Amino acid sequence: MFSLSQRFQVLINQAVTFSVFIIAFIVATSYIDLIYPNNVFNTGVATVNSIKPSLSLRTSRYFGSINSKPKENVRLEFDLDSDLTNLFNWNTKQVFVYLTAEYNNTKNTVINEVTFWDNIITKQEDAVLHLEKAKSKYSVWDISEQFSGKSLKFKLNWNIQPWVGPLTYGEIDTGYELVVPKKVEESSKKQRVN
Amino acid sequence: MNLRLELTKLLNLCFVFSSAYMFWQGLSLVANTHSPIVVVLSGSMEPAFQRGDILFLWNRNQASNVGDIVVYEVDGKQIPIVHRVLREHHSANFEKQYLLTKGDNNAANDISLYANKKIYLNKQKDIVGTVKGYFPQLGYVTIWVSENKYAKFALLGLLALSSLVGGE
Amino acid sequence: MSKPINVYSISEVALSLDESLPDIFGRLDYKQTFRLIDQKLIIGYSIAIVAATSFILDKKFGHNEVIPYQTALVSFYFILSIIFWYFKKYVEKSTVYEGTNTKTGEKISVKTSYVEAEPFYNFVLSNSKGKSLNVKLEINKVFNEPGFLQTNLFYEWINTQLQTLDAKKNE
Numbered sequence: 149m150f151s152l153s154q155r156f157q158v159l160i161n162q163a164v165t166f167s168v169f170i171i172a173f174i175v176a177t178s179y180i181d182l183i184y185p186n187n188v189f190n191t192g193v194a195t196v197n198s199i200k201p202s203l204s205l206r207t208s209r210y211f212g213s214i215n216s217k218p219k220e221n222v223r224l225e226f227d228l229d230s231d232l233t234n235l236f237n238w239n240t241k242q243v244f245v246y247l248t249a250e251y252n253n254t255k256n257t258v259i260n261e262v263t264f265w266d267n268i269i270t271k272q273e274d275a276v277l278h279l280e281k282a283k284s285k286y287s288v289w290d291i292s293e294q295f296s297g298k299s300l301k302f303k304l305n306w307n308i309q310p311w312v313g314p315l316t317y318g319e320i321d322t323g324y325e326l327v328v329p330k331k332v333e334e335s336s337k338k339q340r341v342n
Numbered sequence: 343m344n345l346r347l348e349l350t351k352l353l354n355l356c357f358v359f360s361s362a363y364m365f366w367q368g369l370s371l372v373a374n375t376h377s378p379i380v381v382v383l384s385g386s387m388e389p390a391f392q393r394g395d396i397l398f399l400w401n402r403n404q405a406s407n408v409g410d411i412v413v414y415e416v417d418g419k420q421i422p423i424v425h426r427v428l429r430e431h432h433s434a435n436f437e438k439q440y441l442l443t444k445g446d447n448n449a450a451n452d453i454s455l456y457a458n459k460k461i462y463l464n465k466q467k468d469i470v471g472t473v474k475g476y477f478p479q480l481g482y483v484t485i486w487v488s489e490n491k492y493a494k495f496a497l498l499g500l501l502a503l504s505s506l507v508g509g510e
Numbered sequence: 511m512s513k514p515i516n517v518y519s520i521s522e523v524a525l526s527l528d529e530s531l532p533d534i535f536g537r538l539d540y541k542q543t544f545r546l547i548d549q550k551l552i553i554g555y556s557i558a559i560v561a562a563t564s565f566i567l568d569k570k571f572g573h574n575e576v577i578p579y580q581t582a583l584v585s586f587y588f589i590l591s592i593i594f595w596y597f598k599k600y601v602e603k604s605t606v607y608e609g610t611n612t613k614t615g616e617k618i619s620v621k622t623s624y625v626e627a628e629p630f631y632n633f634v635l636s637n638s639k640g641k642s643l644n645v646k647l648e649i650n651k652v653f654n655e656p657g658f659l660q661t662n663l664f665y666e667w668i669n670t671q672l673q674t675l676d677a678k679k680n681e
Contacts, residue, residue: 151516153504209459210453244390248409257433262428263409270389286428291440307409309476312478315411315473315475315476350547356558363564367583367584368588371581376574
């Protein structure tokens with residue numbers, strides 16, 4: 149009947165057409181699943197509690213120090229509760245969840261957002277977060293000289309990594325605010341302040 | 343007389359390459375980046391991205407958000423890096439933005455990767471694009487082509503042959 | 511009469527018949543004219559040149575340096591592609607042969623087409639006086655079983671069509 153190359157061409161064409169169709173279907177249905185019946189973009193709940201900051205001075209470039217000038221670094225201890233089960237469906241490869249704080253400098257000319265803690269969730273069973281006295285994953289410094297005195301607003305953010313299709317982002321406001329304490333004793337390298 | 347027939351065949355071959363290339367160029371202009379589609383080469387973003395996955399980039403955003411996965415280039419290094427934004431600091435009018443990045447699968451942030459002892463990336467200068475879409479594994483073809491010196495010619499030859507042989 | 515073809519693939523059959531037309535019309539005192547083909551080649555190669563320019567610019571200067579030029583080139587490419595598509599669909603249509611009779615100066619053009627999986631070669635012959643003839647050729651009349659084109663049979667068939675068109679003209 150038809151030559152091998154013709155058969156091959158038809159086969160490839162059909163395969164591509166079907167794949168495009170299937171992918172479009174997966175992407176569309178998984179998105180609908182996120183917004184209906186519960187819209188995950190605005191129904192998420194996250195509570196953080198009893199955040200305890202601790203300040204230290206670091207002199208390494210890897211902790212924000214320039215020319216070995218001591219740099220204030222902040223670590224946290226915190227409680228966190230959130231249920232991210234709704235973010236999982238047939239097109240969720242993983243959920244990347246991260247706790248960030250937003251703050252401005254005193255003149256409101258620089259706006260900052262920094263990550264204190266993050267986690268990769270690959271199974272729906274692990275999507276209920278319940279952390280007590282958890283330690284922040286990162287030692288955070290500010291781009292300016294000082295971190296102390298800054299007023300931090302905490303948010304829990306999530307990012308759905310799909311099996312195929314667009315990456316999806318969302319955030320949950322925790323309503324928790326905290327002012328980083330003013331003083332740090334220069335003599336101690338890792339002294340807890342409150 | 344047969345010159346026209348040969349020219350027509352050659353034209354079909356030209357169309358195969360030029361349409362593929364112009365599609366890429368058009369995509370580059372729309373997404374405002376020199377690489378609108380990249381292939382993941384390392385495992386530093388596992389399990390989100392594995393080697394061979396294809397990423398679609400967009401670079402028309404004014405500023406990056408924390409959590410965005412960005413592709414950046416370091417002066418003097420050939421291979422762009424795909425990592426997640428860990429911190430961002432921007433001026434109120436978005437004129438300047440500094441970013442700190444980290445690979446999900448790496449223990450430490452990227453300061454040791456940045457050029458000239460810098461501890462931040464510059465959004466306007468260093469960022470190639472932000473990852474917006476994902477397709478698994480298909481990029482292995484290009485990894486295979488770029489790492490095997492005969493594969494490139496084999497693939498080009500196959501393309502040329504198929505356009506010459508295959509009629510309507 | 512060079513090599514056998516797959517007679518079950520109508521696209522191959524039509525292609526080989528199309529390719530034999532210049533020869534056969536040549537034997538019937540027609541000289542092929544290349545107006546349409548030349549126009550198509552000019553548009554086609556300007557598309558290729560635009561793409562090549564874009565490629566060279568990109569390799570030489572890098573994407574960020576030449577964005578305005580690339581935008582212009584991509585628009586050019588897009589416009590030319592539309593012209594090319596329009597030319598193929600509405601101007602050339604499926605014209606496969608144009609020729610002028612060396613004795614009478616009469617101009618003819620031939621459009622051919624086929625329907626997938628049907629053993630017919632649709633043949634539209636028209637002349638400069640606006641007369642045209644639309645016939646179907648059963649392909650088993652000009653191909654033998656191993657797949658060789660019987661040029662003489664095809665020649666005679668075309669000769670008949672030309673006479674029919676001629677007769678039409680004299681009506």
